[in-house]
Amino acid sequence: MAGPLRFRRSHDQWDRARLRRDLYEPLNASIGAQLTTPWFKPPHGYTGRRLEMDNGDRALFVWDDDAFWLGNTQTPEALWRTEKYDFTEVPYPVSRWAQRELLAELELQDPWLARYEHLSWFFLPVFFSKDGRESTRTFFADHAAGFPDADRDAALGFYERFLSTGVLDDYRYTMAAKLGTSERLDRTRMSATMAEFNAAKLLTDAGYAVRPEIELDSGYALDFRATRDGESTLVEVTRPSRPTGRAADTPAAAARETALSKTDGQLAAHPETVLFVDCSSFRDDEWAALTGERSGVGYRPAVVFRARPDGSIAGYCDGEEPLDLAAAGIDP
Numbered sequence: 001m002a003g004p005l006r007f008r009r010s011h012d013q014w015d016r017a018r019l020r021r022d023l024y025e026p027l028n029a030s031i032g033a034q035l036t037t038p039w040f041k042p043p044h045g046y047t048g049r050r051l052e053m054d055n056g057d058r059a060l061f062v063w064d065d066d067a068f069w070l071g072n073t074q075t076p077e078a079l080w081r082t083e084k085y086d087f088t089e090v091p092y093p094v095s096r097w098a099q100r101e102l103l104a105e106l107e108l109q110d111p112w113l114a115r116y117e118h119l120s121w122f123f124l125p126v127f128f129s130k131d132g133r134e135s136t137r138t139f140f141a142d143h144a145a146g147f148p149d150a151d152r153d154a155a156l157g158f159y160e161r162f163l164s165t166g167v168l169d170d171y172r173y174t175m176a177a178k179l180g181t182s183e184r185l186d187r188t189r190m191s192a193t194m195a196e197f198n199a200a201k202l203l204t205d206a207g208y209a210v211r212p213e214i215e216l217d218s219g220y221a222l223d224f225r226a227t228r229d230g231e232s233t234l235v236e237v238t239r240p241s242r243p244t245g246r247a248a249d250t251p252a253a254a255a256r257e258t259a260l261s262k263t264d265g266q267l268a269a270h271p272e273t274v275l276f277v278d279c280s281s282f283r284d285d286e287w288a289a290l291t292g293e294r295s296g297v298g299y300r301p302a303v304v305f306r307a308r309p310d311g312s313i314a315g316y317c318d319g320e321e322p323l324d325l326a327a328a329g330i331d332p
Helices: 016-031 092-109 117-122 133-146 152-163 169-177 187-205 251-263 284-293
Strands: 007-010 033-036 047-053 058-063 067-071 083-085 209-215 221-228 231-238 274-278 302-307 313-318
Touching (some): 007 092, 016 047, 117 169, 187 231, 251 274, 251 284
Antiparallel strands (some): 007 067, 047 058, 209 221
């Protein structure tokens, strides 16, 4: 399975003749291709071309002293030994040009998605990935990004408003890649990924700075380090599926079962970690049953919460809580 979309950088000398011989002709022979001019003017000093494949794949190629390839298709043999770089690791004019090309294409293919400008930009590495471009777009289109009883516009508006704050921009590849680049749509796993965005919103609403994917000496990685006023706390996030149809057939049992899956690994090694249990997949009645009991999840300290597409978050704490989340709507 291919990962998120990245540039390949070549230090070889390139010209139009070599481009046609080493890139276009192998692709055309293999899957059918057209060599066209870019939609936008390449950066100053660069020459650029688009390669449009018959199966819907795309590639962009620009060259000056160095050459940059960005494609969700077969990689021609001439580029096999090149290194990969994300959008922040190549010259800014090259990155900006390539992203303008892709965003313009997204607007033609899925205008309903492209109008959420920051969300489209943020998830661009997976929306155009080789294996995940259909599954990721379908997740937002048909499954409201994991929200029950919500339409896609309400769900996308929620994430657009949060992402446009820029608090996760520096971690774009880390977070976007979590959505996955698989051809198969896995609604449960993708919803669990969005739980991390929900948790990040909760923490930032409470005034915490968040840093994702914390590598620790134990060999484990935890989802976030939340910092405020010089104090930092480790946070791990989990998201139970709806209880209906599960062995755990009550909201409280569903939350406990999901929390239990975390306790033997990261949380056992780092018992000071706060577990965030995101119940955003629960419908209103299921959430009401859980909060009415203020059920424990079998681990403390924990935060049990639910986000809604209107931007509201509600929840409660279980155990002695090192985080002050009252400003985000969490009861102590």
